[in-house]
Every structure is written in C-alpha cells, then in structure tokens.
Amino acid sequence: MLLRRCLLSTAAAAARGPPPIRVDLTESAGRGVFATRPIPTGEFLHSAQPLVCHPSPSLLHEVCYSCLRRKAGAGRASSGGYYFCSDACREHAKGFHDVEKNADWSSFEDHCSSRGLKYPYMVKRLACMVISGAANADCLNILQPARLHQGTLIEVMEEEFEVLKSTFRKAGFQEEVTTFLTKEWYVNVLTRIRINTFRIELVAKSYEDLLSSAAASVSCDASVGNAVYMLPSFYNHDCDPNTHIVWLENVDAKLKALRDIEEGEELRICYIDTSMDVNARQRILADGFGFECHCLRCLSGD
Numbered sequence: 001m002l003l004r005r006c007l008l009s010t011a012a013a014a015a016r017g018p019p020p021i022r023v024d025l026t027e028s029a030g031r032g033v034f035a036t037r038p039i040p041t042g043e044f045l046h047s048a049q050p051l052v053c054h055p056s057p058s059l060l061h062e063v064c065y066s067c068l069r070r071k072a073g074a075g076r077a078s079s080g081g082y083y084f085c086s087d088a089c090r091e092h093a094k095g096f097h098d099v100e101k102n103a104d105w106s107s108f109e110d111h112c113s114s115r116g117l118k119y120p121y122m123v124k125r126l127a128c129m130v131i132s133g134a135a136n137a138d139c140l141n142i143l144q145p146a147r148l149h150q151g152t153l154i155e156v157m158e159e160e161f162e163v164l165k166s167t168f169r170k171a172g173f174q175e176e177v178t179t180f181l182t183k184e185w186y187v188n189v190l191t192r193i194r195i196n197t198f199r200i201e202l203v204a205k206s207y208e209d210l211l212s213s214a215a216a217s218v219s220c221d222a223s224v225g226n227a228v229y230m231l232p233s234f235y236n237h238d239c240d241p242n243t244h245i246v247w248l249e250n251v252d253a254k255l256k257a258l259r260d261i262e263e264g265e266e267l268r269i270c271y272i273d274t275s276m277d278v279n280a281r282q283r284i285l286a287d288g289f290g291f292e293c294h295c296l297r298c299l300s301g302d
C-alpha cells in the first residue's frame with residue numbers, strides 16, 4: 001500500500017515537470033534550496049550527475065572508473081588497469097582517460113597514498129578533463145570554498161600541486177594545454193572540493209525498497225568514492241534533516257523528501273553521522289565545514 005502510494009506520488013511529481021525546488025539566499029547560511037510547492041514524504045525531488053568524481057584509491061580496480069558502480073563477478077575487460085562497467089562508461093571516460101594514460105602517475109600516487117590523501121585524485125581528474133576539453137577550468141567556481149586559516153594547509157596544497165604539475169611536465173604536455181594549472185587554480189579547486197564533496201555510499205537495496213522507505217538511514221556498503229555536484233552542493237545542513245541524498249547503483253545522486261515539506265520551507269540534508277551526540281556534531285561541523293549549527297536538535301541539546 002505504502003509502496004503504491006509512493007510510486008503514485010513520484011509518478012505524479014514527474015508529470016508535474018521540473019523539480020519542485022529553487023536556490024535562494026538564506027538568512028544566515030549563504031545560499032540554500034527551497035521548496036516551490038508542498039512536497040509529500042518520500043517524494044524523489046531530483047537526481048544529479050557529478051561534475052567530477054573519483055573511486056576511493058583502495059577500490060581503483062573494484063569499481064567502475066567512470067560511474068563508481070561496483071564490479072559484479074569478473075566484470076568487463078579493464079582498460080589501462082581500470083574497470084569500466086559498460087561501453088557507455090568507457091566512452092564517457094575516454095577524454096580524461098586518454099590524457100591520463102600519457103603520463104606516469106606513480107610519484108603522484110605515492111605522494112597521495114603515503115599521506116592518505118583522496119581529494120588530489122579529484123583535482124587530477126578535473127585537470128585531465130580540462131585538458132581533454134570535457135570540462136571548463138572554472139567549472140567549480142560557483143561552489144562555496146572552504147575558509148583556510150592555516151598557512152601549513154596552503155603549503156601542503158602547494159606541495160601536492162608541484163607533484164601534479166611535474167607529472168604533466170615529465171609526460172611532455174605542451175605548456176599551452178596546461179596554462180590553467182597554476183598554484184592558484186589548484187588551491188581554488190581544492191578548497192571547493194573540501195566542503196562540497198560527497199562520500200559515495202551505494203545503497204544495498206532495490207529501487208522499490210528505497211521508495212517505500214521514509215527512514216534517513218538505509219543500509220549501505222562502505223564508500224566507493226567521492227564526487228562533487230552542482231545542485232546538491234547548495235543544500236545546507238540540519239542534524240534532523242527533511243531531505244536525504246542517496247546513491248543506488250552508481251554515482252548519480254537522488255534527493256528524497258524525508259517528511260512532508262511546506263512550500264517555501266528550506267530543504268536541508270545532514271552532512272554527518274546523525275547518531276553522534278551534540279558535542280561531537282558541533283565539533284565536526286566547525287572543523288570540517290566552518291559553521292556552528294543552530295538547528296532545533298542542537299538547540300535542544302539532543
């Protein structure tokens with residue numbers, strides 16, 4: 001019965017046209033996403049494809065190099081050591097992968113793995129996308145950057161930049177195709193990746209199970225990678241959110257209403273593990289995202 005109701009409401013929403021949301025300024029949290037009509041519990045609001053994504057470094061050969069889908073059984077033939085789940089994914093990755101294949105990434109990978117870094121892989125992919133013409137160098141500029149307080153953090157980023165730049169230089173890339181690749185560009189991109197990256201956890205359930213579930217927590221596997229999106233990056237945080245972001249079989253994100261939402265109400269997702277206590281949540285939000293949370297749950301001390 002519940003499933004039927006959810007399917008009907010989703011079908012009705014789809015028939016109504018564009019997603020029922022708009023991006024606007026909030027009073028105290030920068031831009032945010034607002035409902036343009038009443039939204040019932042469980043409705044899928046919209047989906048989103050990533051601007052840039054990358055598999056977890058430890059799963060490079062276990063998930064699709066393009067869409068992060070988990071390898072099933074033996075999978076398809078890999079290309080350059082990487083796995084692609086379909087010809088469409090191989091074709092989609094062709095531009096950046098062809099650029100990437102021209103260079104020796106061992107120093108870059110050693111640098112990242114010895115320091116446990118994952119975000120430089122996203123910058124590397126974006127750089128390859130820009131060189132191949134698949135992305136503009138300024139495509140992340142619209143996203144909010146993280147505020148950098150520590151000089152040491154900048155030094156660390158500059159060190160990463162040098163490793164990336166010298167990999168392209170050693171591979172013989174012409175200066176004119178990498179002119180965008182400056183220290184400023186690297187820091188600019190990385191500060192945006194730092195607060196707008198989603199850790200992708202694929203839901204180990206069927207689409208129907210998900211439709212019938214109104215719970216915020218749905219069981220999932222460990223993270224298969226990281227991705228940055230446009231629209232999902234405008235959602236602000238709440239420790240008791242009215243909206244949830246989920247991934248089913250690949251990196252394409254789906255946003256879903258967790259309860260009835262009124263027209264004009266702000267849609268918020270939870271950036272962190274909701275099961276933590278208020279002090280742990282405040283610490284992580286301050287350190288990782290640079291804000292103090294004043295949501296009703298935090299104000300009540302829960």
Ligand SMILES: C[S@@+](CC[C@H](N)C(=O)[O-])C[C@H]1O[C@@H](n2cnc3c(N)ncnc32)[C@H](O)[C@@H]1O
Nearest residue numbers: 029030031144195196233234235236237289291
């Ligand atoms: C992913 S962005 C969300 C969109 C952002 N407001 C914008 O204008 O692009 C995350 C940033 O939004 C702000 N933010 C998100 N949730 C907030 C909240 N509950 N209270 C205050 N600021 C918040 C913080 O500056 C945070 O670093």
